[in-house]
Amino acid sequence: MSRLMRTSEVIGRPVVTLNGQDIAQIKDVVYSAGGGAVGGFTLAGRGLFSGPLKQGLSWSAVMALGPDAVMIRDEDVVSSVTEILDASVRPGGSGGNVLGSEVLTDTGILLGTVVDVILEVSERRTCDVVGYEVSASEALGTHSAKVFLPLPDTLSASGEHVMVPAAAKDFVAHDLAGFGAAVKAFRKNLEGQG
Amino acid sequence: MLYTQVKGRKVVSTGTAETVGRVADLVIDPRSHTVVAVTVRGSGHGDTVLWSDITAFGTDAVTVPDGEVLKGANDAVKELSGTAHDVLGKRVLTTDGEQLGSVSDIDFDPQSGAVTVLVLPSGDIAGSRLVGVGPYAAIVHAA
Amino acid sequence: MEWWGWLLVILVVAVLAVAAFWLIQRRRRAGGVIVDSSVSPGNPPQEGL
Known part of the structure; x- marks a missing residue:
């Protein structure tokens, strides 16, 4: 069984070793624009006065992304943050942040702005970005202010815009519970066309 | 036997029949899931007794051969004790x-x-x- | 200055300090979702090389 979760729930979650030490907490979720696979996380310190850390956590080093903590074997599995954040991502952080980016269809219609990103953690221990929670514009024609928009297998995104196929707006879900089915239906629909 | 019930239990030397202290804490090794030592307060000797040095862990008292088995914590015990x-x-x-x-x-x-x-x-x-x-x-x- | 004048000054300074601390913490700890655009549909990862 796979689980869907919002990245905002993952951010700030403690990173705990099997020795019961909370060595850090999640700061940013880093994913690749290609397949949407989550490559890893940047970390922040746990202390009241501690800021971002120079270490990062690659997805392969994560034992479990649980509802209350991110489990790792021990503190040696962390890597340098530059390995997580590819050199091409502009330094300074906000360059590639998709939170607040505008959602555009490939036909050039603005659907809204990204308020959250939905992750799917599967049984086979993969973690993918499968959709955006979007603060909807009028073009979507929905009555609720926030909707879930499914993503295709491949997508393009920058800190400025995220692109979705025009068909995505026909597969909008209004709650996270129904979203898993919406993603499946949407991807199946895309395959049918191709 | 429950941890909360043994806290404060008397530690008695079988050699002298005197109370040498009271149980302060149990030191647990999570890897072997066992109690490896007991820390003792109010003792004139050391504050740690290794599980292997305990004669019996009774319902009314913990017995040890004599006060001499109470020593300072060794490195292995130190690593496992403390509030952390x-x-x-x-x-x-x-x-x-x-x-x-x-x-x-x-x-x-x-x-x-x-x-x-x-x-x-x-x-x-x-x-x-x-x-x-x-x-x-x-x-x-x-x- | 009256005694309550000093009290007012102390209160204002305390409130400002708390606000500044809170703002700095929020900035430092705020997380994001970063897209690594070195791998994108237009620039697929090179395989078999």
């Missing part, structure tokens, strides 16, 4: 990253020292599931 390694009151996380609550009591076998059960408000957890104990949490294998 206290199991009682600590939050419990599974290896899946799910929080189960905090430990309200620990049941252990007075003969072998094996930790048999971690008692939580949400239910009991077998002591054999214990993986590690640190400043943030006690980690147990996911069921």
Whole structure:
């Protein structure tokens, strides 16, 4: 069984070793624009006065992304943050942040702005970005202010815009519970066309 | 035998029949799921007695051959004692990253020292599931 | 200055300090979702090389 979760729930979650030490907490979720696979996380310190850390956590080093903590074997599995954040991502952080980016269809219609990103953690221990929670514009024609928009297998995104196929707006879900089915239906629909 | 019931129990020397102190804490090795030592307060000797030096862990008193077995903590015990390694009151996380609550009591076998059960408000957890104990949490294998 | 004048000054300074601390913490700890655009449909990861 796979689980869907919002990245905002993952951010700030403690990173705990099997020795019961909370060595850090999640700061940013880093994913690749290609397949949407989550490559890893940047970390922040746990202390009241501690800021971002120079270490990062690659997805392969994560034992479990649980509802209350991110489990790792021990503190040696962390890597340098530059390995997580590819050199091409502009330094300074906000360059590639998709939170607040505008959602555009490939036909050039603005659907809204990204308020959250939905992750799917599967049984086979993969973690993918499968959709955006979007603060909807009028073009979507929905009555609720926030909707879930499914993503295709491949997508393009920058800190400025995220692109979705025009068909995505026909597969909008209004709650996270129904979203898993919406993603499946949407991807199946895309395959049918191709 | 429950942890909360043994706290403060008398430690008596069988050689002199005198009380040499009272149980302060149990030192648990999470890897072997056993009590490896007992810390003692109010003793004129050291403050640690190794589990192997205890004659018996009785319901009314803990007996030791004599006060001399109370020593300063050795390195192995030091590494496992202190508030960071206290199991009682600590939050419990599974290896899946799910929080189960905090430990309200620990049941252990007075003969072998094996930790048999971690008692939580949400239910009991077998002591054999214990993986590690640190400043943030006690980690147990996911069921 | 009256005694309550000093009290007012102390209160204002305390409130400002708390606000500044809170703002700095929020900035430092705020997380994001970063897209690594070195791998994108237009620039697929090179395989078999």
